[in-house]
Amino acid sequence: MSWLTLFAQVQIHHRASDCESNNGFCPDWIIKNFGDRYVDPFFRHLELVVISVLVGFVIAFALGIVAHRRRWLVGPVVGITGVLYTIPSVAAFLLLVPITGFGLLTAVIALSSYTLLIIFRNVVAGLAAAPAEARDAALGMGLTDSQVLWRVEVPLALPEIFAGVRIATTTTVGLAALAFFANAGGLGGLIFGDLVFKSNVVVAGGLCIVMAFVLDGLLLFAQRLSTPWVRAARA
Amino acid sequence: MAAALEFQQVSKTYPGSDEPAIQSLSFEVPAGDICVLVGPSGCGKTTTMRMVNRMVSITSGEILLDGRSVLDRKAYELRREIGYTIQQIGLFPHETVAANIATVPKLLGWPKDRIRDRVGALLDMFSLPQDMAGRYPAQLSGGQRQRVGVARALASDPSIMLMDEPFGAIDPITRGRLQNEFLRLQGELRKTIVFVTHDIDEAIKMGDRIAVLKKGGVLAQYATPAELLLAPVDAFVEDFVGADRALKRLALLRVRDVDLWKAPRVRPGDPVAQAQEQVADSDLPYSLLIDADGKPLGWLSDRDLAGERVPDEADTAPTPRLDQDSVLRDALAELLEEDTQYGPVVDERGAVIGVLSIELIAQFLASKDPRELDPPERAGVEP
Numbered sequence: 001m002s003w004l005t006l007f008a009q010v011q012i013h014h015r016a017s018d019c020e021s022n023n024g025f026c027p028d029w030i031i032k033n034f035g036d037r038y039v040d041p042f043f044r045h046l047e048l049v050v051i052s053v054l055v056g057f058v059i060a061f062a063l064g065i066v067a068h069r070r071r072w073l074v075g076p077v078v079g080i081t082g083v084l085y086t087i088p089s090v091a092a093f094l095l096l097v098p099i100t101g102f103g104l105l106t107a108v109i110a111l112s113s114y115t116l117l118i119i120f121r122n123v124v125a126g127l128a129a130a131p132a133e134a135r136d137a138a139l140g141m142g143l144t145d146s147q148v149l150w151r152v153e154v155p156l157a158l159p160e161i162f163a164g165v166r167i168a169t170t171t172t173v174g175l176a177a178l179a180f181f182a183n184a185g186g187l188g189g190l191i192f193g194d195l196v197f198k199s200n201v202v203v204a205g206g207l208c209i210v211m212a213f214v215l216d217g218l219l220l221f222a223q224r225l226s227t228p229w230v231r232a233a234r235a
Numbered sequence: 236m237a238a239a240l241e242f243q244q245v246s247k248t249y250p251g252s253d254e255p256a257i258q259s260l261s262f263e264v265p266a267g268d269i270c271v272l273v274g275p276s277g278c279g280k281t282t283t284m285r286m287v288n289r290m291v292s293i294t295s296g297e298i299l300l301d302g303r304s305v306l307d308r309k310a311y312e313l314r315r316e317i318g319y320t321i322q323q324i325g326l327f328p329h330e331t332v333a334a335n336i337a338t339v340p341k342l343l344g345w346p347k348d349r350i351r352d353r354v355g356a357l358l359d360m361f362s363l364p365q366d367m368a369g370r371y372p373a374q375l376s377g378g379q380r381q382r383v384g385v386a387r388a389l390a391s392d393p394s395i396m397l398m399d400e401p402f403g404a405i406d407p408i409t410r411g412r413l414q415n416e417f418l419r420l421q422g423e424l425r426k427t428i429v430f431v432t433h434d435i436d437e438a439i440k441m442g443d444r445i446a447v448l449k450k451g452g453v454l455a456q457y458a459t460p461a462e463l464l465l466a467p468v469d470a471f472v473e474d475f476v477g478a479d480r481a482l483k484r485l486a487l488l489r490v491r492d493v494d495l496w497k498a499p500r501v502r503p504g505d506p507v508a509q510a511q512e513q514v515a516d517s518d519l520p521y522s523l524l525i526d527a528d529g530k531p532l533g534w535l536s537d538r539d540l541a542g543e544r545v546p547d548e549a550d551t552a553p554t555p556r557l558d559q560d561s562v563l564r565d566a567l568a569e570l571l572e573e574d575t576q577y578g579p580v581v582d583e584r585g586a587v588i589g590v591l592s593i594e595l596i597a598q599f600l601a602s603k604d605p606r607e608l609d610p611p612e613r614a615g616v617e618p
Contacts, residue, residue: 137325140290140397141339141387142315155329229329233373 025198034203037190042207045186048176049215052108053169056115061161063116064123065149074124081117089114093181107184111175115168122164126157159230162223166216173212237266237427238301238394240287245296247282247452256282257452259296264444266301266394267425271442273432275475279452280431284397287429288317300395315342318388318396318426322403324380326372332358332383333368339391357386360420378409385417395427403432414440435476439464439483447472461487481600485564490557490580493599495589498523498579503532503547507540519590523579524549529586531556531579556581557591567596 019026060081067073087095092110100106130153138148177188190204224231240263247257257279264270272280285291287298289310298305305313326335333354340350358365361382372380381402388396402410402417418441421428432438438445439460447455447463449471456468464480464487467473477483499513499522510522524532524545533549555569555578570578570593577592 131323131325131328133321133323133325134327135325136290136323137319137321137384138327138338140288140314140319140321140325142311142313142342143338144311147342152327152329156327158329227329229371229373232371233328235374 020197020199023197025202029199030203038187038203038207041185041187041190041204042211044184045173045176045179045188045208046211048104048107048111048179048184048186049169049172049211051104052111052172052176053115053165055108056112056168056172057119057165059112060116060119060164061123064120064127067120067124068127068149068153069145077120078117081113081120084113085117089175089178090181093178097182102183104184106182107176107179107186110182111172111179114175115172118168118171119161119164122160123157126160126164127153129160130156155227158227159223162219162227166219166223169215169219170212173208173215177208237425239266239299240264240270240395240427240429241297241299241302242283243297243299245283245286245293245298247279247286247291247294255294255452257286257294260452260454261296262446262454262457264427264429266427268443269421269428269430269441271430271432271438271445272448273435273438273442273445273475274448274455275450276433278448278450280433280448281399282452283446283448284399284429284431287395287397288314288319290314315339315391316393316395318391318393318398320384320388320396320398320401322400324384324404326380326384326387328372331369331371332363332375335372335383336387336390338387339393343391345391353390357390360389361386362416377405378413381405381409381413382416389424389426393426395429397429399431400433401430402437417441436483436486439486447475482564484600485567485596486562488563488599489559490561490563490566490591491559491588493563493591493595495580495591496577496595498587498590500525500529500587501535501545502527503545505545507543507545510535510540510545518592519577521551523553523587523590525587528584531581531587553579556585559583559588563596563599566591567593 017026017029020029063073063077067077089110092113093106096106096110100109127149134152134156135148138152143151176186177191179186180189180192187204187208191201194200242260242262245257245260246255248255260283262270272283274280282291286293287300287305289305293306300316327338330338333351336354336357337350340353345353354368355365358367363379363382363386367375367379367383372383375383381404385398385401388398402413405413414437430438430441432441442460444457445460445463446457449455455475456463456472458466461484463472464476464484467476467480473480496518499510499517499519501510501513501522501524503524503526514520514522521534521536524535524539526532531553533553534551535545536550539546539548539550555573555575557566557569557578557580559580559582561569566578570576570591576594577590579587580589580591582588
């Protein structure tokens with residue numbers, strides 16, 4: 001199945017009313033079709049985003065931890081993830097299809113690789129930003145190297161790490177709209193399925209924006225909960 | 236419980252450097268003493284301190300804690316036995332005051348109750364309110380942070396403490412207060428302390444013994460503060476101690492340690508003849524009017540004593556009232572401030588115990604016997 005056939009499969013709605021025939025913004029049509037057309041793709045989109053960011057985070061965080069104690073690794077990792085980042089996203093999906101086929105796997109590989117650069121850089125910068133005197137005091141009091149990492153450096157890097165994950169998540173919500181090129185579903189299929197019908201574009205696009213906002217809000221909330229000292233310092 | 240510390244021929248050469256940072260350093264710190272490492276920047280005083288807990292590796296020689304080499308256990312185990320404070324304090328910004336103080340007890344696996352009790356006790360010890368336990372370092376003042384840093388170093392009651400300019404980053408007034416507070420605590424705790432500073436005045440104030448280091452990590456002199464001020468071994472030490480070293484000795488002795496003049500004391504209503512008799516017997520030209528509690532009311536002039544009986548009020552105020560616990564330097568400053576030759580010395584209740592004069596201070600400055608200069612609280616230190 002080639003990607004061109006995907007377009008052919010997209011179901012075009014029946015233009016029943018005037019508003020619909022004129023491709024306008026039709027609240028009645030939206031209310032009637034919302035449950036059937038948009039709910040499942042929305043959750044599929046969410047699934048793509050959450051899995052991709054999680055996978056990207058795990059890889060980037062692990063790389064960041066390794067590169068933190070071996071600084072010479074930072075350059076090469078930034079270089080490689082940077083190259084991944086510059087591959088045009090549509091091209092990435094299409095390049096992967098012959099190897100991993102259509103579906104979730106292809107979409108997640110492409111989407112998570114876009115998060116690596118952002119998250120990795122923030123993890124490394126966050127870990128390096130722990131105050132030298134806190135590290136010195138920690139070692140001087142008898143924390144081992146790994147205790148310094150997990151009890152001092154990682155907690156102090158959290159604001160920076162969260163910042164990276166938030167940018168990566170917002171970006172991925174947008175990029176996941178292209179996952180339909182890999183036949184991985186999501187809201188992208190709906191948007192591109194009928195670009196001229198305003199009701200469709202507004203609802204599908206709007207849901208992407210809502211998802212980006214909600215996820216960002218949840219991450220911000222988690223960040224506040226896990227870094228109470230940051231607010232204490234500002235007060 | 237304190238540990239004795241001994242440096243035996245300790246040297247340090249940093250990798251890639253031809254010049255040693257520390258050269259064959261040998262000295263002993265008796266258990267319970269404060270040993271101050273002092274010297275110009277680059278003399279290796281911090282390096283010397285950091286070799287004790289192996290934050291800096293030892294190139295050659297031995298450092299013994301209670302006779303046991305610091306090298307014969309894992310570095311992190313050694314460090315958990317040694318209190319550690321640095322100038323920048325290094326509190327963990329993401330942990331509360333209580334969690335910061337609990338760092339080493341947690342590493343040692345203390346039960347939660349014991350840690351909580353210990354944190355509470357340490358907050359009390361450093362005059363910090365209990366509700367500070369839940370605050371973050373960013374919410375504290377500089378002086379409070381400094382106290383929490385020292386409290387954290389004391390948390391597991393280590394037998395030895397390393398303190399690298401612990402009062403360096405705060406204003407002079409708070410620093411003076413923290414120094415006094417710490418000396419008072421040390422009076423009870425009797426820890427063995429290695430204290431690094433670049434400030435000779437702080438060294439003299441804090442040290443039972445002072446190691447003066449010069450460039451290249453060479454020990455120039457190791458002595459008590461009094462010995463150091465009275466008999467610097469060479470031009471370097473003399474220069475480092477300062478041209479005013481005679482005056483600095485005034486910071487070593489407290490007023491109560493001086494053989495004070497006896498004050499001719501009279502109370503209101505005493506016969507004038509008695510007052511005159513007492514003045515004739517004393518070193519002072521005037522008698523001191525005191526109240527029923529022995530507190531000074533003033534100096535009686537000849538005019539005050541014109542009648543039969545001593546009056547209720549005196550012509551001259553009894554200022555300055557010198558605290559018996561002040562050091563001589565401060566007492567002298569007070570006398571000069573009041574533009575007077577002498578002042579009554581009072582005890583903690585405000586009662587007169589004698590009179591200190593500029594003449595007495597001058598006699599002290601002229602004396603050369605270091606044993607006389609050794610204040611009683613430092614008498615335990617053998618050269």
